Amino acid sequence: MSTRPVNPVTGLDFTPAVGDMPFTPLQREWLAKAHVLGRDKFAARAAQWDKEASFPFANYDDLREQGFLKLCVPVEFGGAGADFPTYMMVAAEIGRFCGATALTWNMHICSTMWTGVLADGIAMSDEQRAEHAARRKLHFARIVNEGKLYAQPFSEGTAAAAGRAPFGTTAKKVEGGWLINGRKIWASLSGAADYYGVLCTEDKGDHHPDARDTLYISVPATAEGFSISGDWDPLGMRGTVSRNLTFKDVFVSDDEQLMPRGIYFKGAQTWPAMFFTLSPTYLGVANAAYDFTVQYLRGEVPGEPPIKRRQFPTKQITVAQMRLQLEAMKSLFTRAIFEAKPNPSKDEKLRLYAAHHAVMEGANDLARLAIRTCGGQSMLKHLPLERLYRDSRCGALMLPWTAELILDRMGRETLYEPGERDE
Numbered sequence: 274m275s276t277r278p279v280n281p282v283t284g285l286d287f288t289p290a291v292g293d294m295p296f297t298p299l300q301r302e303w304l305a306k307a308h309v310l311g312r313d314k315f316a317a318r319a320a321q322w323d324k325e326a327s328f329p330f331a332n333y334d335d336l337r338e339q340g341f342l343k344l345c346v347p348v349e350f351g352g353a354g355a356d357f358p359t360y361m362m363v364a365a366e367i368g369r370f371c372g373a374t375a376l377t378w379n380m381h382i383c384s385t386m387w388t389g390v391l392a393d394g395i396a397m398s399d400e401q402r403a404e405h406a407a408r409r410k411l412h413f414a415r416i417v418n419e420g421k422l423y424a425q426p427f428s429e430g431t432a433a434a435a436g437r438a439p440f441g442t443t444a445k446k447v448e449g450g451w452l453i454n455g456r457k458i459w460a461s462l463s464g465a466a467d468y469y470g471v472l473c474t475e476d477k478g479d480h481h482p483d484a485r486d487t488l489y490i491s492v493p494a495t496a497e498g499f500s501i502s503g504d505w506d507p508l509g510m511r512g513t514v515s516r517n518l519t520f521k522d523v524f525v526s527d528d529e530q531l532m533p534r535g536i537y538f539k540g541a542q543t544w545p546a547m548f549f550t551l552s553p554t555y556l557g558v559a560n561a562a563y564d565f566t567v568q569y570l571r572g573e574v575p576g577e578p579p580i581k582r583r584q585f586p587t588k589q590i591t592v593a594q595m596r597l598q599l600e601a602m603k604s605l606f607t608r609a610i611f612e613a614k615p616n617p618s619k620d621e622k623l624r625l626y627a628a629h630h631a632v633m634e635g636a637n638d639l640a641r642l643a644i645r646t647c648g649g650q651s652m653l654k655h656l657p658l659e660r661l662y663r664d665s666r667c668g669a670l671m672l673p674w675t676a677e678l679i680l681d682r683m684g685r686e687t688l689y690e691p692g693e694r695d696e
């Protein structure tokens with residue numbers, strides 16, 4: 274039992290990574306669960322996954338047991354029915370204690386959100402809606418009843434993951450299902466997932482692949498012709514175990530189609546915030562760097578000598594700078610999660626990009642400042658700061674919204690209206 278006072282506005286006895294605000298009962302419940310799980314279990318285990326570059330299976334046992342795998346499965350299918358803002362808040366709280374767990378959990382959650390609340394906001398014909406309703410029922414049942422885990426491989430090392438070319442992985446229609454061929458890189462949860470939600474292009478045999486023909490299909494980990502390869506020894510987010518996948522004439526049944534034909538492409542255009550789901554992990558990491566800095570400068574890190582460093586004005590100024598940046602990140606993040614919807618206005622979309630960029634670049638800035646002001650001893654391996662620093666570097670590299678591509682989009686979409694061209 275906690276002895277800390279409960280904030281009357283939030284109903285919580287801690288300040289979540291997203292900040293204090295009047296949460297709904299569902300948000301409060303899941304934020305509290307995430308905080309306790311992260312603080313009591315994930316934080317202590319994070320060094321192990323990082324050191325070994327191994328998948329956090331023990332964390333997933335806890336997540337599964339406590340219902341986190343079905344957080345965004347709609348209530349009528351047995352899930353908790355969390356909406357977009359609720360997921361984003363809870364993910365940030367998990368990221369505060371283990372970045373790799375939050376990031377991989379995001380990949381799984383996307384498979385439920387894209388087919389759930391996001392798909393509900395995409396225009397479909399009656400026939401497509403009926404097809405989707407039947408298929409997602411099977412998909413949700415696997416998660417709700419069997420605790421199955423989904424990965425989200427879309428990267429291929431080409432312009433496809435940036436949304437600038439069709440995916441090179443193909444799906445050819447055959448009797449009763451699809452034949453998948455191709456290769457994915459950077460597939461988080463490789464070797465841990467039960468299903469891989471693959472983005473691929475329908476092979477219509479006409480040699481003119483079109484991004485409008487993108488299919489979203491799940492491949493069971495046990496499918497014949499499916500294999501995982503490649504080394505895994507990256508700088509950060511080492512627990513994601515994001516190796517390469519190969520699909521060689523992999524047959525999957527029609528039921529594995531996670532969205533009807535043509536709907537993924539529409540979805541990506543209708544719901545730009547679907548790519549924003551990568552950012553809460555890094556908001557969590559930024560909070561962790563800030564929390565550590567305050568604790569360290571106050572001489573309160575458990576197991577460390579109680580040396581105070583807070584009396585130096587330079588430290589005070591750096592903490593103030595970190596707080597300024599963290600508050601700015603949280604404010605933008607919070608506004609963007611509540612504004613997320615199908616067909617946002619131009620202003621909302623630009624703010625969404627700004628929020629994503631602020632979090633992805635800001636997390637690394639905060640971790641950099643944390644190490645600079647805490648000093649040499651703070652970056653020794655037995656403390657979490659150097660891991661946070663390495664993990665924080667990864668966010669801005671993630672497609673389709675890398676920091677560079679966000680700037681590219683923001684500049685272009687500010688100066689050009691849709692369809693406008695220079696002569």
Ligand SMILES: Cc1cc2nc3c(=O)[nH]c(=O)nc-3n(C[C@H](O)[C@H](O)[C@H](O)COP(=O)(O)OP(=O)(O)OC[C@H]3O[C@@H](n4cnc5c(N)ncnc54)[C@H](O)[C@@H]3O)c2cc1C
Binds near residue numbers: 435437673676677
């Ligand atoms: C920790 C982590 C986990 C990941 N997990 C997954 C996962 O589960 N599933 C998955 O699919 N992917 C995942 N990724 C991959 C990620 O989304 C990117 O695809 C990957 O980092 C891109 O690396 P690359 O070297 O192939 O980038 P490249 O495509 O070589 O791009 C390099 C840089 O060039 C810029 N760039 C790229 N394309 C363009 C363009 N058309 N125009 C202008 N600039 C461009 C971008 O800023 C990019 O950062 C993960 C990445 C990380 C770091």
